[in-house]
Amino acid sequence: MPINLLIVEDDLSIAEMMSDHLNKEGYQIFHALNGTAALERFSQGEIDLILLDLMLPELDGTELLKAVRIQSFVPVLIVSAKDSELDKALGLGFGADDYITKPFSLIELSARVKASLRRATVYAGKDGHSQQSHPQLRVHELSLDPELHTVSKNGNEIKLTGKEFQILKLFMLNPRRALTKEQIYRTVWNEDYFGDDNAINVHISRLREKIENDPSSPQYIKTVWGIGYKLGEF
Incomplete structure (x- = not known):
């Protein structure tokens, strides 16, 4: 089954750039222009990771993150132009898994997505191999x-x-x-x-x-x- 990513970004040029690159990486991409639309799409299920801008119309990124965390622990990667240590601390404190600042390279974006998805997977065994039948x-x-x-x-x-x-x-x-x-x-x-x-x-x-x-x-x-x-x- 494909891995579904939800990109929440109101800048269409940035959203299209991210979508095109990640789609080529094999991910199924969904896009929302504002926080309200993103929450509605997320509530429909089957989203494996959210890429979230903080400055959004209607429902800002922080409020969206809080709403998502009430119902799910899906990985959330913040992608934002806000680059202060306080902004990063607040985003991670409210439940984000990682934080990448704009402008960013597509190579870094791919690496952060893979890392967040990997951390969301439970591994057992000290040899690093998954033991899904009996995880520890x-x-x-x-x-x-x-x-x-x-x-x-x-x-x-x-x-x-x-x-x-x-x-x-x-x-x-x-x-x-x-x-x-x-x-x-x-x-x-x-x-x-x-x-x-x-x-x-x-x-x-x-x-x-x-x-x-x-x-x-x-x-x-x-x-x-x-x-x-x-x-x-x-």
């Missing part, structure tokens, strides 16, 4: 088995509740992404989020007690102030 998620000393529903640290099994397991799995599937409390709640509880942090805070605290060497100074589940949480990097 590993981060430093932690290992999570989605099929057997088990977690171990240095080979020693850790007993988690169902919600704790789902929260940890969510972080391990999204190792580079800061997750908001709303994203965590909607994904794990599968319910609308009304701003009550208590349930999430309690489960994060209990999970840290079980997986961290020092829960008061967590290394696996880090707090991202003003946003939520993310998986620590080792």
Whole structure:
């Protein structure tokens, strides 16, 4: 099956340049001129990666990214003329996977697309080969088995509740992404989020007690102030 890319760009010349190049790379391309049209197309499903401009009419790129992250963790590559460190930090903080500034080379664009798609694929096995029949998620000393529903640290099994397991799995599937409390709640509880942090805070605290060497100074589940949480990097 083809890999479907959604280009969200209001500059037709840039959109056509990106579309032509990526189409030659073998991708199926969809294009939206504004954030509203992009969200409508994305909601129809079967989009594998979004290339997102931040300065868009009707619904800007940041708001579109927030809306997408509420319902999906599809890879998002920001392609923007905004090149300040603050803009990059905000984009990545709201859930983008990568950030490329205009003007850019088409070779770099292809490489960033491939890297984002590759990071979205779960690999098991230390030899680098995918084991789709029985994937293992590993981060430093932690290992999570989605099929057997088990977690171990240095080979020693850790007993988690169902919600704790789902929260940890969510972080391990999204190792580079800061997750908001709303994203965590909607994904794990599968319910609308009304701003009550208590349930999430309690489960994060209990999970840290079980997986961290020092829960008061967590290394696996880090707090991202003003946003939520993310998986620590080792």
